[in-house]
Amino acid sequence: MAFLGAAYHSEPAMSPQKVALVVGASRGLGLEFVSQLLSRPGCRVVAACRNPTNATQLQQLRSQHPDKLSVVMLDSTNEESIQAAAVEVSRQHQHLDLLLNVAGVLHIPDVMSPETALARVTAENLMRVFQTNAFGPILVSKAFTPLLVKAAEANAATSERPAVIANLSARVGSIGDNRLGGWYSYRASKTALNQLTKTMSLEFARRKQPVSCILLHPGTCDTGLSAPFQKNVQPAKLFTRERAVQQLLQIIDRTTCKENGKFFAWDGQEVPW
Numbered sequence: 001m002a003f004l005g006a007a008y009h010s011e012p013a014m015s016p017q018k019v020a021l022v023v024g025a026s027r028g029l030g031l032e033f034v035s036q037l038l039s040r041p042g043c044r045v046v047a048a049c050r051n052p053t054n055a056t057q058l059q060q061l062r063s064q065h066p067d068k069l070s071v072v073m074l075d076s077t078n079e080e081s082i083q084a085a086a087v088e089v090s091r092q093h094q095h096l097d098l099l100l101n102v103a104g105v106l107h108i109p110d111v112m113s114p115e116t117a118l119a120r121v122t123a124e125n126l127m128r129v130f131q132t133n134a135f136g137p138i139l140v141s142k143a144f145t146p147l148l149v150k151a152a153e154a155n156a157a158t159s160e161r162p163a164v165i166a167n168l169s170a171r172v173g174s175i176g177d178n179r180l181g182g183w184y185s186y187r188a189s190k191t192a193l194n195q196l197t198k199t200m201s202l203e204f205a206r207r208k209q210p211v212s213c214i215l216l217h218p219g220t221c222d223t224g225l226s227a228p229f230q231k232n233v234q235p236a237k238l239f240t241r242e243r244a245v246q247q248l249l250q251i252i253d254r255t256t257c258k259e260n261g262k263f264f265a266w267d268g269q270e271v272p273w
Helices: 028-038 056-064 079-092 123-149 184-206 241-253
Strands: 018-023 043-049 069-073 098-101 163-168 211-217 262-265
Touching: 018 028, 018 123, 028 043, 028 056, 028 241, 043 056, 043 079, 056 069, 069 079, 079 123, 098 123, 123 163, 123 184, 123 211, 163 184, 163 241, 184 211, 211 241
Parallel strands: 018 043, 018 098, 043 069, 098 163, 163 211, 211 262
Antiparallel strands: none
16 A cells, blocks of 8 residues: 555655544554654644643644644544544545554553453443443444545555555454453453454455555553553563554555455564454
8 A cells, every 4th residue: 555655755746645544643652643644745634532622742733734734523432423523524635545543541540450350340341441442443434434435536545555444453352362361351342343343344345445454563662551561561572652653654554455354463463363
């Protein structure tokens, strides 16, 4: 595909603009995706988050890139909010080339933390984690599918350069790779996200629509999500946000329809289901 990668830079200057939507854009990897995509020539970015007014760093980026960045309110745990955001983005853009679902939850201070034992599992926390990590990305993908499909008409998307839905998963969601247990809600929510994304990918393929759905494991990154759990992580395996996003964008850049429905780690290797 080369989403504004090297292959895209060699194309004529009159090539249509690429449009990327980042959901969960107010902090962490989401904010870094926005920043790096804005640095790419010919790319317009829509940044979606739950509370744009309080997203100080995101608003600073918008002031720096008023012609390239727009910010919309989107709460991925609320289907009405998702639909309203889809309507707003449709007013701004005729198509989408990239949808990045980055929003996720692992812990909330003084509210919930990953369950280290079965006795700590609760229905309330299961629902909270599943709503954000599994239900949200698939409902967002559903709402924005019409714009992604239009990339074929508006921006010449093909099986070699498809529109891409990239959902942020995690290696702990792999059933085959689960050797430690624990983290019930988080693991299961990512496993559910993997299945939902795989199922969605088969529908796009069956309809012969040039949209490729991939899952990405970013590795352990120095973000608020992983901060309480970094103690035992080797320094070489704790990635900065900048490095993590660079690695993931390299995978997105080379995605074609051959990669549709696959689960990749940060180094490009496939993760077992």
